[in-house]
Amino acid sequence: MTSRVNRRTALGLGTAATAGAVLVGAPASAAGRPGRSASAAASPELVAPRIAAAFQREKSLTGGNWQVHLSLENGVTPLVAVSESADRRVEAYSVNKIAVAVAVLDRIDRGLLTLDQRVEVAASTVVPGGDGIFVLDTAYPSSVTVGHVLANLLTVSDDTASRLCGLVCPAAEINRTLAAKGFPDTQVQPLSDPHRFYLGTSTARETHALLRALVAGTLLSPSSTALVLKLLRSPVAFTDGIRRTMSSAERARVATKAGWFVDARHEAGVVFDTTGAAVLTYVLFADGQADRDNFGATHPVVQARARLGRFFLDATAQLRGTADAPRHRIARQRPSNGG
Structure with missing residues (x-):
């Protein structure tokens, strides 16, 4: 204090x-x-x-x-x-999962993706020790829908769900979408793999x-x-x-x-x-x-x-x-x- x-x-x-x-x-x-x-x-x-x-x-x-x-x-x-x-400008951490969801849903709104499209979940995709549901499942590989990914992303703040979002909406596209919508400081941090990112800043x-x-x-x-x-x-x-x-x-x-x-x-x-x-x-x-x-x-x-x-x-x-x-x-x- x-x-x-x-x-x-x-x-x-x-x-x-x-x-x-x-x-x-x-x-x-x-x-x-x-x-x-x-x-x-x-x-x-x-x-x-x-x-x-x-x-x-x-x-x-x-x-x-x-x-x-x-x-x-x-x-x-x-x-x-x-x-x-x-x-x-600070590290927004999981608050930026809203921004990630916005970019994924923007792809859906543009007809480039659907909520019922399936995403493959490999054991290597799961974040060890991370928050959420996916890390608790011991049966991989498996597959889920984009809707399932977003539900886990925004409710229990699932860390693996962030990686799954990257599979359907790469980091560079997330940042372009957010900048185009007027949020140049709300950006994820791309990694060497174009489908991986840290949650970034806002x-x-x-x-x-x-x-x-x-x-x-x-x-x-x-x-x-x-x-x-x-x-x-x-x-x-x-x-x-x-x-x-x-x-x-x-x-x-x-x-x-x-x-x-x-x-x-x-x-x-x-x-x-x-x-x-x-x-x-x-x-x-x-x-x-x-x-x-x-x-x-x-x-x-x-x-x-x-x-x-x-x-x-x-x-x-x-x-x-x-x-x-x-x-x-x-x-x-x-x-x-x-x-």
């Missing part, structure tokens, strides 16, 4: 700090109760400073470096609540713009847009951070993607209102904090994001997306008992 916010300091920050202070030390079941005071504000102009104060408190608790861009929908132009080091501002373009429907076809948002909002998508202290219905309103490697703990996504319209877009890139070997929910940055996620949801509870904004249907979770 690099700095401390005592009671006098918190009170000195006024109403915004008071709203942010409910984030500290609250159990999941209680975290939503103080949030009702935050949701009393019914306009982006009132919500923005409260979110900014909440973020500053969490930043002071974790220390390290933060690259952040966070906005509220407010008509034609979003209202920026927080923007810090937003143009610093900036908080550019990832924010990519997410807003996705939700607006200007990045991909309607069917491809719906697929990405369905995967990022699914019950098996990342739940340690922003979505941790939310109900299943609340989690379905948040599309999120995390990325973790070395000392970085990133997360980026969109909060939707109950009609499926976006109300808040966040990019939280963080690195340089303590506990770098802990990739679980107890990492200080991941805990900070969990508190912020609860606050984001409560603070925007009375906000509604703009009248002409696209609505993305929120799927109801239907657990099964087999059969």
